[in-house]
Amino acid sequence: MGKECNGCIAALLFCLLLGVLPVKSEGPLAPALYVFGDSLVDSGNSNYLSTIVRANNPPYGVDFPGGATGRFTNGKTVADFIAESLGLPLVPPDLSLSHIKRNETTTGINYASGSAGILPDTGTLFGTNLNLESQIDMFEDSVTRNLPHKFQSSKELSQYLSKSIFLVDIGSNEFIPNLISGQSINQQKKNPKDFAKLLTKTLSIHLQRLYELGARKFVVFEVGPIGCTPAMISNSSKGECNQEINDSVTTYNKELSSLLKSLNSKLKGSSFSQAKIYALWMLATEKAAKLGLTEDIVKSCCLGPSNGTLPCTSSQPSCKNANQFVYFDGLHPTEEVNSKVAEAVFSDSSVCSPVSIQELVEA
Numbered sequence: 326m327g328k329e330c331n332g333c334i335a336a337l338l339f340c341l342l343l344g345v346l347p348v349k350s351e352g353p354l355a356p357a358l359y360v361f362g363d364s365l366v367d368s369g370n371s372n373y374l375s376t377i378v379r380a381n382n383p384p385y386g387v388d389f390p391g392g393a394t395g396r397f398t399n400g401k402t403v404a405d406f407i408a409e410s411l412g413l414p415l416v417p418p419d420l421s422l423s424h425i426k427r428n429e430t431t432t433g434i435n436y437a438s439g440s441a442g443i444l445p446d447t448g449t450l451f452g453t454n455l456n457l458e459s460q461i462d463m464f465e466d467s468v469t470r471n472l473p474h475k476f477q478s479s480k481e482l483s484q485y486l487s488k489s490i491f492l493v494d495i496g497s498n499e500f501i502p503n504l505i506s507g508q509s510i511n512q513q514k515k516n517p518k519d520f521a522k523l524l525t526k527t528l529s530i531h532l533q534r535l536y537e538l539g540a541r542k543f544v545v546f547e548v549g550p551i552g553c554t555p556a557m558i559s560n561s562s563k564g565e566c567n568q569e570i571n572d573s574v575t576t577y578n579k580e581l582s583s584l585l586k587s588l589n590s591k592l593k594g595s596s597f598s599q600a601k602i603y604a605l606w607m608l609a610t611e612k613a614a615k616l617g618l619t620e621d622i623v624k625s626c627c628l629g630p631s632n633g634t635l636p637c638t639s640s641q642p643s644c645k646n647a648n649q650f651v652y653f654d655g656l657h658p659t660e661e662v663n664s665k666v667a668e669a670v671f672s673d674s675s676v677c678s679p680v681s682i683q684e685l686v687e688a
């Protein structure tokens with residue numbers, strides 16, 4: 326009996342240990358992931374807009390279950406990988422939701438739109454997009470019209486919003502010559518610092534509006550080394566990175582850092598983290614071999630029209646092994662790079678600073 330009991334206790338302890346560990350990873354780490362941004366994180370909104378900047382045709386989605394969805398890469402985006410790490414479903418594009426479905430969705434909505442920018446005119450040369458202001462208008466609509474039906478009280482809704490993660494990945498298009506308005510490009514060239522200030526001032530207004538609507542936990546992405554994308558390299562006569570663009574982006578990223586620090590201290594209960602992806606991308610570009618990407622880093626899997634500044638169409642030739650490349654098209658990284666970036670932003674507080682997403686959910 327005594328012997329049996331010892332065995333029992335040992336078995337019980339063993340079961341408890343086994344049982345306790347999985348419990349921690351059961352259920353999502355945050356109630357929702359809301360996504361704002363451009364083509365780097367669009368999950369299909371562009372499909373519903375009148376624009377040539379869309380990716381709902383092959384070769385996009387060759388490595389995505391279900392094929393081309395409007396994601397501007399061969400597989401998953403950074404937002405998709407972060408949703409998975411949080412234990413949430415992939416975040417559906419707002420424009421794909423029926424009224425009934427929007428009423429029922431509490432795990433997050435994606436408002437990102439290809440070619441969109443912080444400034445309202447960015448990207449509009451090629452069609453319509455959802456600029457950052459419209460994206461927040463749409464979120465406000467959800468907060469005031471749809472979400473209240475799913476919560477008992479406004480206090481419960483506030484709690485839910487304060488625990489949700491708000492991912493903002495926008496600003497790249499402000500550094501791409503044929504996507505920004507002529508007026509902005511002149512301004513950027515003349516005085517990168519003033520241009521960066523204009524961008525962060527505008528971004529600040531929008532982030533504060535999200536805060537007023539109930540958002541508290543923010544992950545705001547830096548802009549990557551746009552000057553070293555295949556689109557910019559193939560448009561240079563010497564086949565080099567565009568140093569001027571890289572420098573402008575770096576100036577913006579520094580301003581962004583000051584902005585997020587000041588919002589952190591100004592807005593009570595808020596937490597703004599900066600996803601410092603510039604250096605990561607640069608590293609991927611310079612040391613592709615380290616990531617196991619063996620193809621020529623200057624090339625993309627598929628270079629679209631206009632030296633790669635427009636998306637690939639089904640008639641453009643594309644590679645067979647996209648994940649061997651850093652870039653899928655002229656401007657967008659492959660799923661392989663997205664996965665590495667998301668992993669770092671999720672768990673490495675030197676990349677997502679001052680706190681990683683993992684720490685953000687626990688705060």
Ligand SMILES: *[C@@H]1O[C@H](CO)[C@@H](O)[C@H](O)[C@H]1NC(C)=O
Pocket residue numbers: 424425428474
């Ligand atoms: C959303 O839900 C509310 C409450 O359940 C309902 O009154 C409203 O009609 C719904 N809207 C739609 C479009 O289904």
Ligand SMILES: *[C@@H]1O[C@H](CO)[C@@H](O)[C@H](O)[C@H]1NC(C)=O
Pocket residue numbers: 559560561562631632
């Ligand atoms: C593509 O890049 C080449 C090389 O710099 C340039 O001569 C050409 O005008 C560019 N084409 C477009 C459409 O921008």
Ligand SMILES: *[C@@H]1O[C@H](CO)[C@@H](O)[C@H](O)[C@H]1NC(C)=O
Pocket residue numbers: 501502503557560561634
């Ligand atoms: C390509 O290079 C030309 C000549 O330098 C420039 O005028 C044009 O704006 C560039 N296009 C893009 C998309 O960078």
Ligand SMILES: *[C@@H]1O[C@H](CO)[C@@H](O)[C@H](O)[C@H]1NC(C)=O
Pocket residue numbers: 550552553565566567568571572575607
């Ligand atoms: C931008 O690209 C240039 C050219 O390759 C590179 O030397 C430089 O380090 C980059 N700029 C920054 C600020 O990273």
